[in-house]
Amino acid sequence: MKKLIKNATILTMESNRLVKGDIGIEKDRISFIGKMPDHFDPEYEIDARNHMVMPGMINAHSHxxxxxxxxYADDIPFWEWLTEKVWPIEAKMNSNDVYWGTMISIAEMIRSGTTAYADMYFHSEETAKASLEAGIRCSIAKGLVGSSEEDEQRMADTRTLYKEWNGAGDGIISVMAGPHAPYTCDASFLGKVMNLSDELNIxxxxxxxxxxxxxxxxxxKHGKSPIAHVHSLGLFxxxxxxxxxVYLMPGDIQLLREENIYVAHNPLSNLKLGNGIASIHEMKEAGVNIALGTDSSCSNNNLNLFEEMKMASLLAKGKTTDSTVLSAFETLQMATKNGARALNLEESIGVLKVGGKADLILINMDQPHWYPHQNLISSLVYSSHGSDVETVIINGKVVMEKKEFKTIDLEKIKYESKKIVERIY
Ligand SMILES: N[C@@H](CCSC[C@H]1O[C@@H](n2cnc3c(=O)[nH]cnc32)[C@H](O)[C@@H]1O)C(=O)O
Ligand SMILES: [Zn+2]
Structure with a gap:
């Protein structure tokens, strides 16, 4: 179906210039930006007067x-949070729980303008199923921890996930390998994960x-930082x-840059768990690709990339005591273009361009906290809210219009998740 978005203020993210005009979508792709060609003949129209149209946001790290x-587990130290609160309750979670828990997140992400996310969890087939049904782009990693006797089974699980789901939904679903962390995966286990990554090219x-x-x-244990350790194993x-x-030792930034590592910065989760503030400015200056993530609602406690953007920019300014670092536009790039590269998505995703994928959001600028419309890029990062997002299109499909979900049954999500929580808490 051909769709027309009319009278928009367009931020393509290819540059920081805004243009007024229309956008045409045919199937999953953008067919024009600017003036509608005579032959276009749309079947579906969205009026975007007083709305900004920009690429959908990309959440580069979540569960x-x-x-x-x-x-469920607030205001406690990180290690206690993970091992004494989170892991025990996760042991009670079944595949149905993962499906509905993921659905809450998808609803929240679409509501706040996120069109793609990277996920790491278990029962990952359910994450794939929920994402496909909702129509959100997702890179899914089944979380892997080393435990020798089950290692081969764990590799086989990711292989199955890949066979059944990679490329599903016209490519909106993709699969990654997800070794949880260097402290839960030993060198031999990481070696197996690397072989798997080579085998499946993921x-x-x-x-x-x-x-x-x-x-x-x-x-x-290793005489090295975690970054230097996994590098020495060949992970990079x-x-x-x-x-x-967050914690970088001398030489770490150089390794991240030289090996083209994609960093997902999760400022709110790092603050909330008392883990500190990553040196984003230094990494960015060195040329490291930095994307933005929320981590989970158990350490954030929401999945709103608008909050994440403002926090990232302000923390970088505070940490360096220099208000000129991490500008609004650079922060927006982290939440769009850089995220797309980090998730290994098709080149056109993260920007709006003719022939590129139609993953875009409409944001209502006709609200007090947007006026007087002096600098709309600053507005996006420093003044706007996730709830300003009204309409979301992913892979050419309208998944939310004027805040109404088209693919998600929110009442059912609320009902099912309440039932689950009564059981597992
Ligand atoms: N234990 C699982 C695999 C791990 S999935 C990803 C894991 O990441 C955990 N997780 C979530 N946030 C964080 C974080 O900030 N740091 C470390 N782990 C986290 C989360 O609780 C989940 O168990 C299994 O073998 O079946
Ligand atoms: Zn995490």
Whole structure:
């Protein structure tokens, strides 16, 4: 079906210039930006007067099903949070729980303008199923921890996930390998994951250098930082999406840059778990590709990339005591273009361009906190809310229009998730 978005203020993210005009969509792709050609003949029209149209946001690190655990374990130290609160309750979660927990997250992400996300969890077929049904782009990694006797089974699980789901839904679903972290996967296990990544030609999604304890133990055990350790094992020969990178030792940034590692920065989760503030400015200056993620609702406690953008920019300014670093436009690039590269998505995703994938959002600028419309890029990062997003199109399909979900039954999600929480809590 041909769709026309009329009278829009368009931010393509190819540059920081805004243009007024129309956008045409045919099937899954953008057919024009600017003036509608005479022959276009749309069957579906969306009026975008007073709305900004921009590429959908990309959440480069999350655990969707953990929205069931929102506000379940707050204000406690990271290690206790993970091992004494999160892991025990996860042991009670079945595949149905993962499906509905992920659905809460998908609804929240679409509502706040996210059109693609990277997920790491278990029962990942359910994450794939929920994402496909909702029509959101998703790169899925089944979380892997080393435990020798089950290693081969774990590799086989990712192989099955790949065979059944990679490329599903006209390519909106893709699969990654997901070794949880260097402290839960030993060298031999990581070796097996690397072989799997080579065999299937898939990226690797891992937690890296998140807490001070992780660094201290890595130095004790391997004589190296976690980054230097996994590099020495050969992990960085692959496409690696590394979540966090908060604690950096001398030489770490150089390795991340030289090996083209994609860092997912999760400022709110790092703050909330008391893990600190990543050196985003230094990494960016060195040329590291930095994307933005939320981590889970159990450590954030929401999945709103608008909040994440403002926090990222302000933290970088605060940490360097320099208000000129991480400008609004650079921050937007992290949430769009850089995220698309980190997830290894098709080249056109993360920007709006003719012939490119139609993953885009309409944002209502006709609200008090947007006026007087002096600098709309600054507005997006410093003044706007996730709830300003009204309409979301992914792979050419309208998944939300004027805040009404087209693919998601929110009442059912609320009902099912309440039932689950009564059982597992
Ligand atoms: N234990 C699972 C695999 C792990 S899935 C990904 C894991 O990441 C965990 N996780 C979520 N947020 C964080 C974080 O910030 N740091 C470390 N782990 C986290 C989450 O609880 C989940 O268990 C299995 O073998 O079946
Ligand atoms: Zn995480």
């Amino acid at each position: 969707g099903a953990m929205s069931l655990l929102r506000n 990226p690797i999604h891992i937690h890296l250098s998140e807490s001070e304890k992780e660094i201290e133990e890595s130095i004790k 020969k692959h496409h690696v999406l590394a979540a966090h990178c």
